[in-house]
Amino acid sequence: MRCNIIIHSVSGNIYIIASYLQDKLIEAGIDARLYRVEDSDLHILAAKKDSVNQYLEDILELSVANEETLEKADMIILGAPTRFGGMTAEMKAFLDSTYDMCETRSLEGRLFGCFTSCAHSICEGSHALDSMLYWAQNMALLHIPYGVHPEVRLSNQPVAGIVHLEGRDNEIRPSDKLGDVINKYVESIIRYKN
Numbered sequence: 001m002r003c004n005i006i007i008h009s010v011s012g013n014i015y016i017i018a019s020y021l022q023d024k025l026i027e028a029g030i031d032a033r034l035y036r037v038e039d040s041d042l043h044i045l046a047a048k049k050d051s052v053n054q055y056l057e058d059i060l061e062l063s064v065a066n067e068e069t070l071e072k073a074d075m076i077i078l079g080a081p082t083r084f085g086g087m088t089a090e091m092k093a094f095l096d097s098t099y100d101m102c103e104t105r106s107l108e109g110r111l112f113g114c115f116t117s118c119a120h121s122i123c124e125g126s127h128a129l130d131s132m133l134y135w136a137q138n139m140a141l142l143h144i145p146y147g148v149h150p151e152v153r154l155s156n157q158p159v160a161g162i163v164h165l166e167g168r169d170n171e172i173r174p175s176d177k178l179g180d181v182i183n184k185y186v187e188s189i190i191r192y193k194n
């Protein structure tokens, strides 16, 4: 199974989650690859903010996603920061560029997952997940939800996907606890593998 993870990340949280998720999927025998969407002024922000500069090179090393990235995937996972309860404009611009694919139904039946990072509110993160989910539904993709995992205690995750809370100015980077959540999500994905 080929899984293409497409991200937008400014200060690195989404990149950290995506890299961990990619490693875990590869360990599970899934051909997981990481792509980014265009962000034309990321380098300008990186010159002003250390937290943006920290992962800039890693992020820019990723190939930029296009329609082929979607068409080659059996599973598409989107990761984008939360912006006012939605996804970022950069991720939205990429998804908007795929409109023809919903009319041709060329992605129908592929699998879908999503994750986000935000400052302080799981609730706003959950809205951001839903905004990506609406795209997936337009594309007739099949959503694999995070669902309910009482064994991962107090993880406070929405059922739709994974949310990381960074606190103020990246004071909380994705931790082992979020790793437990991602591991559970990978277990669900493996069940759909064949």
Ligand SMILES: Cc1cc2nc3c(=O)[nH]c(=O)nc-3n(C[C@H](O)[C@H](O)[C@H](O)COP(=O)(O)O)c2cc1C
Residues within 6 Å of the ligand: 008, 009, 010, 011, 012, 013, 014, 015, 080, 081, 082, 083, 084, 085, 086, 117, 118, 119, 120, 121, 124, 125, 166
């Ligand atoms: C314009 C803007 C709007 C934001 N809106 C929200 C929001 O609605 N809720 C929230 O909790 N965080 C919000 N954030 C914080 C980002 O989602 C957060 O910094 C995220 O972790 C960035 O991910 P990254 O490190 O991968 O770039 C906002 C940030 C910016 C710059």
